[in-house]
Structure formats: C-alpha cells, structure tokens
Amino acid sequence: MQEAIKTDLSATPEAALLARRHRLLGKAAPLFYDTPLHIVRAEGVWIYDAHGRAYLDAYNNVPVVGHCHPRVVNAIASQAARLNVHSRYLHETVLDYVERLTATFDGSLDMAVLTCTGSEANDVALQLARQHSGGRGILCTNLTYHGNTTAVSALSTLFSGGRSRSPEVRAVTFPDCYRPLNGLSGETLIDAHLDEIREAIASLKDEGAGFAGMLACPIFANEGLPTVPVGYWPRVAQLVREAGGLLIFDEVQAGFGRTGNMWGQQLAGVVPDIVTLGKPMGNGHPVAGVVARGALIEAFRDEVMYFNTFGANPVSCAAALAVLDVIAEEGLPGNARATGQHLADGMRALQARHPLIGDVRGQGLFFAIELVTDREAKTPAGQIAKRVVNDMKERGVLISRVGQFDNILKIRPPLPFSTSHADQLLSTFDACLTALGE
Amino acid sequence: MQEAIKTDLSATPEAALLARRHRLLGKAAPLFYDTPLHIVRAEGVWIYDAHGRAYLDAYNNVPVVGHCHPRVVNAIASQAARLNVHSRYLHETVLDYVERLTATFDGSLDMAVLTCTGSEANDVALQLARQHSGGRGILCTNLTYHGNTTAVSALSTLFSGGRSRSPEVRAVTFPDCYRPLNGLSGETLIDAHLDEIREAIASLKDEGAGFAGMLACPIFANEGLPTVPVGYWPRVAQLVREAGGLLIFDEVQAGFGRTGNMWGQQLAGVVPDIVTLGKPMGNGHPVAGVVARGALIEAFRDEVMYFNTFGANPVSCAAALAVLDVIAEEGLPGNARATGQHLADGMRALQARHPLIGDVRGQGLFFAIELVTDREAKTPAGQIAKRVVNDMKERGVLISRVGQFDNILKIRPPLPFSTSHADQLLSTFDACLTALGE
Missing domain, CATH: 3.40.640.10 (Type I PLP-dependent aspartate aminotransferase-like (Major domain))
Structure with a gap:
C-alpha cells in the first residue's frame, strides 16, 4: 500500500488512462508500481494486462481460491x-x-x-x-x-x-x-x-x-x-x-x-x-x-x-x-503447506547465494523476505526492495513489500499456487537479485 | 427497522428456520413482520415466499431497477x-x-x-x-x-x-x-x-x-x-x-x-x-x-x-x-413521476374516505402515509400502523413504517412499479383500512 507514487508516465501507452484516473479518483488514489499495470482479466494465479501479457500473481490473497474461480x-x-x-x-x-x-x-x-x-x-x-x-x-x-x-x-x-x-x-x-x-x-x-x-x-x-x-x-x-x-x-x-x-x-x-x-x-x-x-x-x-x-x-x-x-x-x-x-x-490449506514448504526451501537456497536476503519467514503460502544490505547489522534495504518489486513485475511476477523500513518482500499468492509456480517465482527472484549485483 | 420482534412462532412452518437464525445470528438480529417472511426468490416488483406465494414489493428501494434485473x-x-x-x-x-x-x-x-x-x-x-x-x-x-x-x-x-x-x-x-x-x-x-x-x-x-x-x-x-x-x-x-x-x-x-x-x-x-x-x-x-x-x-x-x-x-x-x-x-425517473402521481391521486381518494389517513406525502415513488386516530389533534396511530403493515403483508403487499411515532407508512417500491401495481397496492390498502373499521 506504500506505493502511491506519481511517476511521469506521459510517454507510456497508459498515459491517457492515468490522466482519466487522476481526474476522476484523485492523483493520490493508491496505485502499485512505478509504471502502473493496466489489467483486463485474470484466471487462477494469472493476471493479464491490456497488451496480452500474463503475470504470475504472487501478491493477491483476496482471490484465495484463484482469480475468477x-x-x-x-x-x-x-x-x-x-x-x-x-x-x-x-x-x-x-x-x-x-x-x-x-x-x-x-x-x-x-x-x-x-x-x-x-x-x-x-x-x-x-x-x-x-x-x-x-x-x-x-x-x-x-x-x-x-x-x-x-x-x-x-x-x-x-x-x-x-x-x-x-x-x-x-x-x-x-x-x-x-x-x-x-x-x-x-x-x-x-x-x-x-x-x-x-x-x-x-x-x-x-x-x-x-x-x-x-x-x-x-x-x-x-x-x-x-x-x-x-x-x-x-x-x-x-x-x-x-x-x-x-x-x-x-x-x-x-x-x-x-x-x-x-x-x-x-x-x-x-x-x-x-x-x-x-x-x-x-x-x-x-x-x-x-x-x-x-x-x-x-x-x-x-x-x-x-x-x-x-x-x-x-x-x-x-x-x-x-x-x-x-x-x-481442492485441499487448499494442504497445498499451502506443501507449496509453502517448497517455496521456503527454495528461498533458503537463494538466501545461501544472495547476501541481500537477510531473513526468510513463511507460514503456508504467506512469505516475508527481509532484504538487508548488511546481514550482521541487518541494515534494511528499502530502496532495493522497491527496485525488486518493480523489476519482478517487469519480469512477469507480482509481489509487494511491507514493514517499517519497506524492506520486506510480501509474497501471498492465491492458494492454488503450485510448485511449478513457486519455481517460476524463485527463478525470477534469483534473476532479479543477480541483475542487482551486476 | 423498528420491527425487531420476537414472536412465538413455534407453531409456524418457519419455526425451525427461526430457531437456527436465533442460534447463528442472535435473537435480536432485525427481522420484519410479526410472522417473518421466508423468501426464496424475487423478480421485478415481486418477492416469492417458500410456499410459492407472490408478494408485491412496495418497500424495497435497493432493487431500484427491479429485483434480479x-x-x-x-x-x-x-x-x-x-x-x-x-x-x-x-x-x-x-x-x-x-x-x-x-x-x-x-x-x-x-x-x-x-x-x-x-x-x-x-x-x-x-x-x-x-x-x-x-x-x-x-x-x-x-x-x-x-x-x-x-x-x-x-x-x-x-x-x-x-x-x-x-x-x-x-x-x-x-x-x-x-x-x-x-x-x-x-x-x-x-x-x-x-x-x-x-x-x-x-x-x-x-x-x-x-x-x-x-x-x-x-x-x-x-x-x-x-x-x-x-x-x-x-x-x-x-x-x-x-x-x-x-x-x-x-x-x-x-x-x-x-x-x-x-x-x-x-x-x-x-x-x-x-x-x-x-x-x-x-x-x-x-x-x-x-x-x-x-x-x-x-x-x-x-x-x-x-x-x-x-x-x-x-x-x-x-x-x-x-x-x-x-x-x-427504461426511463425510470419518468415512471417514478407518472406512477407516483397515479399513486398520490389514489391515496388522496382513499384519504377522503378513511379518516385514519392524516397526511399523504410523496416524491416520485417514495410515499409517507401518516396514520392518525384524530385528524384535528393529529394523534399518531402507531399501533394501527403496525397492524396495517402486518395485514398488508398477509394480503400480499410489502410496506413498512417509520417516524418518531412509528405511525407513518413507508412506501418505496422498485422503480418499474406500474399503475396496475399501484392499483393493487391501493385496493389492498383500502381493504386493510376497511377491515380495521369492522
């Protein structure tokens, strides 16, 4: 909810839509991402934008049994x-x-x-x-x-x-x-x-x-x-x-x-x-x-x-x-446990390779991944978390962030999230973190 | 909203349903009518109960374009x-x-x-x-x-x-x-x-x-x-x-x-x-x-x-x-004016015959009919209004009441209410008032 930003998007295809929104709902009506996502439909764990691109939804808990079940x-x-x-x-x-x-x-x-x-x-x-x-x-x-x-x-x-x-x-x-x-x-x-x-x-x-x-x-x-x-x-x-x-x-x-x-x-x-x-x-x-x-x-x-x-x-x-x-x-609590365990294991494997990951906390399919610039000092990496959230979106995976320092990635997908969805999330996250180090 | 009553309904077919409701929602969860209406479907200006009986809905403003349009x-x-x-x-x-x-x-x-x-x-x-x-x-x-x-x-x-x-x-x-x-x-x-x-x-x-x-x-x-x-x-x-x-x-x-x-x-x-x-x-x-x-x-x-x-x-x-x-x-504001005028005329005709009707007030399809036991003194007839609301329901027309003395009949049907619906409401009301005098 922290990302109520007002980027200049006059050059993007969504500029006209954003201008209408500012006029009708107000400039500060909360909106996700530096470049907002213009969505048109959703199904299961997928959200589709106006250009036909599919995004893996690893953020929305409201469609708990999957979008448009x-x-x-x-x-x-x-x-x-x-x-x-x-x-x-x-x-x-x-x-x-x-x-x-x-x-x-x-x-x-x-x-x-x-x-x-x-x-x-x-x-x-x-x-x-x-x-x-x-x-x-x-x-x-x-x-x-x-x-x-x-x-x-x-x-x-x-x-x-x-x-x-x-x-x-x-x-x-x-x-x-x-x-x-x-x-x-x-x-x-x-x-x-x-x-x-x-x-x-x-x-x-x-x-x-x-x-x-x-x-x-x-x-x-x-x-x-x-x-x-x-x-x-x-x-x-x-x-x-x-x-x-x-x-x-x-x-x-x-x-x-x-x-x-x-x-x-x-x-x-x-x-x-x-x-x-x-x-x-x-x-x-x-x-x-x-x-x-x-x-x-x-x-x-x-x-x-x-x-x-x-x-x-x-x-x-x-x-x-x-x-x-x-x-x-559909046994969704059981799936949350199983996929959650798979995701937790994968996150801990990434943590072993990426010093930015300070802490991995999860309960079922609800994860908090704390990003820090120094593991000893646990220095919160809020700006990096912001870049990660935006970059993950550009790479087709939706997450958000939370916490007093806005450095905690919030991962909370619809519950029919499978291990292959988890693998996509993990590999995209891995690529994001790797790109940050380049 | 004033009719949150707890009548003994143990002899009615709805007793079991009412007992479940008391257990799950609480005894004082508001419910209309001395004998509550067990409804199962609705369409246009009609609500149907579990026994297949149709009620003319002259109360509900929420389904403004008609139930289940x-x-x-x-x-x-x-x-x-x-x-x-x-x-x-x-x-x-x-x-x-x-x-x-x-x-x-x-x-x-x-x-x-x-x-x-x-x-x-x-x-x-x-x-x-x-x-x-x-x-x-x-x-x-x-x-x-x-x-x-x-x-x-x-x-x-x-x-x-x-x-x-x-x-x-x-x-x-x-x-x-x-x-x-x-x-x-x-x-x-x-x-x-x-x-x-x-x-x-x-x-x-x-x-x-x-x-x-x-x-x-x-x-x-x-x-x-x-x-x-x-x-x-x-x-x-x-x-x-x-x-x-x-x-x-x-x-x-x-x-x-x-x-x-x-x-x-x-x-x-x-x-x-x-x-x-x-x-x-x-x-x-x-x-x-x-x-x-x-x-x-x-x-x-x-x-x-x-x-x-x-x-x-x-x-x-x-x-x-x-x-x-x-x-x-569907031109519903226009229909509200036209049917409302027809209903107002009919109510004023009833007022000329029934001294109980102290005042008829209407705006489009929203009416307040004030019942009084003495027109000069404008003595509020709250208990009679309660009887009328319940009797109208028994006769197949749904209305409610309002006001500091609960003596004002509240009539506010879905807007596709026609002059023939208004006539049914008027004739039922006439019959109710006549029966009161017997």
Whole structure:
C-alpha cells in the first residue's frame, strides 16, 4: 500500500488512462508500481494486462481460491439471478453459511455478524469489545493497519508514525525474533513485550479511557510476518483478559487457509473472544464478518440496532459458501503447506547465494523476505526492495513489500499456487537479485 | 427497522428456520413482520415466499431497477468471470463508471471515492468534512439514521431518543409542514429551524468540537419524508457554509431516480459539497460511494492513506454501470413521476374516505402515509400502523413504517412499479383500512 507514487508516465501507452484516473479518483488514489499495470482479466494465479501479457500473481490473497474461480462465479451469478435482498426476511443461505463458517472455529465462537468489508468487521468488533467491557481503550501494534473507518483507522499506526492520534488507542511493539527488542529472546523477550502491554493498559485506565481489549492479526501480517517466540499469544491473552479486556484477532489476512491452517489463531495457540474476517471470504465479492462468542453478539444486538443492508445478503453468502467448498474440496490449506514448504526451501537456497536476503519467514503460502544490505547489522534495504518489486513485475511476477523500513518482500499468492509456480517465482527472484549485483 | 420482534412462532412452518437464525445470528438480529417472511426468490416488483406465494414489493428501494434485473445480473456474472480485483492496478470499468456517475451531478461534484456500503460512504464524508474544516462537530437531525460505523452511528438519533451520545454531534429538528414547530409556517418556520441550527453550531464551537458540517438526507427519508417549506435548504446551505462547514447530502435513499429526479438534491434546490450514495447503486450488489468537489477528495487522499479493498472493484462498477444504463433506458425517473402521481391521486381518494389517513406525502415513488386516530389533534396511530403493515403483508403487499411515532407508512417500491401495481397496492390498502373499521 506504500506505493502511491506519481511517476511521469506521459510517454507510456497508459498515459491517457492515468490522466482519466487522476481526474476522476484523485492523483493520490493508491496505485502499485512505478509504471502502473493496466489489467483486463485474470484466471487462477494469472493476471493479464491490456497488451496480452500474463503475470504470475504472487501478491493477491483476496482471490484465495484463484482469480475468477468458476465455482464462485457460478454461485454469484445464479444467486444474483434468484434473490438478492437484505436479511430482514428469512432466507436460508445466510444460515447455511454461518453454520458452516462457525463450525471451522473453536466451539465457543458460535455466532456471527456479517458485514461487507473487513473495515466494517473491525469496527463492529470494537463496538462489541467496548460494549462488553464498558471501557473505550484499545491496544494495537505500532506498525499495523486494520481498516479505514474513522474508529478503525485510529488503529492504523502504519501510516501515522507508529502512534495513534486517538486517546482511546495505545500502540505497542510486537515480538520479532529477527529484530528482537534489546537483543532479548524467548521468555525474556515475551516478558519485555508483556510489560509494555501492561503499561499501556495501565495508561489507558489512568487516563480515563478504560480498557476494552486488544485487536491484532495473529500472524502480524502488516507488521511483516515476524517470527514470534513460542508462548507469546497465550500469555498476551491471559494478560488482556485479566485486565478486563477481550482479545480480538483480525483474520482478514491470516484466515481461510492462507497459513496452511484454516485460521491464523491455530498458529497462535489461543482462542480469541472475537474474530474478524474479510478479504478472501468471498474471493473478491464484498463480504466480511465478525465471529464471536454468542453472548457478546446477543448483548450487542440487544443494545444497538445494528443492521447492514448488504451484509448477509444471499449473493454474498452464496459466494462465501462456494469459497468454503473450494477450500475444502481442492485441499487448499494442504497445498499451502506443501507449496509453502517448497517455496521456503527454495528461498533458503537463494538466501545461501544472495547476501541481500537477510531473513526468510513463511507460514503456508504467506512469505516475508527481509532484504538487508548488511546481514550482521541487518541494515534494511528499502530502496532495493522497491527496485525488486518493480523489476519482478517487469519480469512477469507480482509481489509487494511491507514493514517499517519497506524492506520486506510480501509474497501471498492465491492458494492454488503450485510448485511449478513457486519455481517460476524463485527463478525470477534469483534473476532479479543477480541483475542487482551486476 | 423498528420491527425487531420476537414472536412465538413455534407453531409456524418457519419455526425451525427461526430457531437456527436465533442460534447463528442472535435473537435480536432485525427481522420484519410479526410472522417473518421466508423468501426464496424475487423478480421485478415481486418477492416469492417458500410456499410459492407472490408478494408485491412496495418497500424495497435497493432493487431500484427491479429485483434480479437480467441486465445487472449479466453485468455481474460476466465481469466476475473476467476480472475482480482491487483498484491499485489500472482498469477501465471504475473510470467508465465514475465518469458516468459524476456527469449526473452539478459540474462542481466531479470526483469520487468508491466504497462498499452507505455507512462507509458516510464515514468517509465525515472524514472529508472534518479534514477540510479542521473541526469535528457535525449536525444531523433528531430522527435520523445514516449507518452503522462507530462514527456514523453517533448520528443515528432515531435509535437514541433524538440525541447523540457523542459530544461531536448535535441533533436538530427538521421542518415538517404537517406537524410544524410551534404551529409556524413558511419563512417563520424556516427562521425557527435556522435559529436552532445556529445555536447548535455555536454550542459545538463553544464546547471545543468546532464545526465540520451538516449531514442530512435532502428529502428527510428516515424522518418520515416531511413536507419542507420552500426555501429551507438554500438557507441552511448558506448558514452552514458561512459557519465554515460543509453540506453533506446523504442520497442513499433519495438518489437514483427515486423521487422522479435523479437526485434528491434537485428537489432541495441546492448543490451540496459532498454527496453520499449507497443502497440502490448496484441494485443489491455491495457498492456505494462519495461524490464531492475534487479539491476535497484530493486533500483527503493527500493526507489519509484511504484504500478500500473491495471498493471500486470491476464487478461492483459493472453492476453500478448497468444500473445507470437501465435507469436511463427504461426511463425510470419518468415512471417514478407518472406512477407516483397515479399513486398520490389514489391515496388522496382513499384519504377522503378513511379518516385514519392524516397526511399523504410523496416524491416520485417514495410515499409517507401518516396514520392518525384524530385528524384535528393529529394523534399518531402507531399501533394501527403496525397492524396495517402486518395485514398488508398477509394480503400480499410489502410496506413498512417509520417516524418518531412509528405511525407513518413507508412506501418505496422498485422503480418499474406500474399503475396496475399501484392499483393493487391501493385496493389492498383500502381493504386493510376497511377491515380495521369492522
């Protein structure tokens, strides 16, 4: 998301399109790459530009079962032709979906509120936690993004220098075994982060905001997928709950099989009180939601007249049901594990040959490749990462970058990514890195 | 939205479905009618229940071009099969749509931010106004609803006793020629409401919130579609702007041909600074947005990294383009005027025979029928209105009710509503009212 650049493209074939876009959406509407990609169609793990060129998509997690998967397209088309209306009448699709969805979680997470976007889901989660606790204060990390509503963007510290502008939000650091706080490790690293959380909660309470809970991605996707010491999350959960707050896991990026597990919380080893879902849920169709302990949702609905016109409509639910079907039938979490392992092995082989690769971190088909100019000093190579992302695109592979220094390559393809796709990604990356050294 | 009731339905065929719904979505998830309607398909102005019965839909404005209009369904299906991805690549559909959309407004409203829901659109509008003005204070009316995000629900005074719980929001009354403030009329009625607005702005400024603007529906849809004295809106716009605020029109209900005009602001006679759109925009597909003066959107985008994953995706834009096509090609605003006039004439004829009908107000195909037990005293007949809404449903016609006393019947059908549909609505209403008197 960091690449909202305004290159002079007057000499490119896309100049006219870009000028129209600037006029209609604004010059700063975010756009990827130094030379933006003008795309016209997509299928599986491939995106095609207006000149007929195919790009291997190793970035987009929204089309989790593959771009334009016929099963999802057919579900949308046939339901849109039959019934597409709000949820104040009884219809079965929403019930079929929520039953299937909640069955994939721990039994305590047994009820849902459907929304249209992950931002809306996180906004509802904040409302649930604040209502339950009576407090307003929320913890998040200092390098994160959870969405764009007024309330949720107060947590989007990635774009506000690591701090929140809201007195109701405190940003804390997260454990990162590659760049650990004060060189600590294991339990002492956890202790240091827990102390910080404890102080942040105390500060929220001291300053009158109270404490409602902590909202975080269980795999810290926007923070750069750091390797977290074993035992961190259970201790955080205990601390947050003892302080009267709820643990909210934002599974918008981690969920739906991405990590080789259905949910990121399985890696974290704790069951949260509230889960928020989004991006891949409808493979691109705007559907999102909150899954939580039923008592929390009942209490919320008793007090707040929450209604979402498009949320829980039959078409969104049909799309989301088809996504669950395909994930199960095509064994996508298993494929994420297998292809992910193949990709991890290949990345580590490249790391042995390219000193620029400081760290390789992966969970299923979600990779963070940290580029550094000095392995000892771990000097972030942000500008080089930018060149790599653009060069990879020129060579036909789409990735992005993330992290406080923008030096972490973010690789997160649709899940039907095969070992041969992984090999193409690896050989292209190898060629990119080799060219950099020339 | 007021009919979130929990009737004992254990003896009905829908009991099992309702029990599942309570378990999965919560007992208080809003549901229409004493005996909920179990629906399975819809087409044009008709909704069909699980028992094969057809209901004339005189309530739903979202399927503005008719339920499951093939043109919109085909646009969704074919675009979903071709490309469905976020807007950080160049693609043409979003530009085609925003160009067509902005062309329907005054030339000053020339840029758009696309979102997925009207709530998100209103949340963005608040962010735009607050950034532009440097103030936080917002005016709304004391009987309104604009959406469900944390920030926007602070304006939803319909569910909070006419006041906002936020110190950044002031709720003001609105002019209503049927129930005028202190029995005033014309300019003196406007003066009284303007005094109240002036005081509310002063109070926001005095208490440190500053003043960002006023957000309202140009036809006061949720307030019960009151007849507003001529000249009200231009004077409000002037006052709000002189105080340093922006005028935001929420066209989520008023827009897309509903009133016989493309936009409600044409009836208000002023061009706002910001417009928010939603419900009918994609005929049920989750698409919404903000149209505003370009300078406002540029300034917002320069400061805030606003990105909406599903907003501006090609499928949403294809659906929305098809809606604009059908509105134009089927002449739906003209039909709204013609059928609306026929319906208005019929309602006034019923009013002459049924003393319960206190007031008939309509704009195109949007009607508010105020039921009263005493025409002189204008005693609101809220319980009778509830019976009428349920009885109309039992007789095969879907409507709802609204207003501070829940005594105003809300009639707002899909726009391909013909005079014969209007006649069915009128004769059913006549039968309902007659049965009440027996």
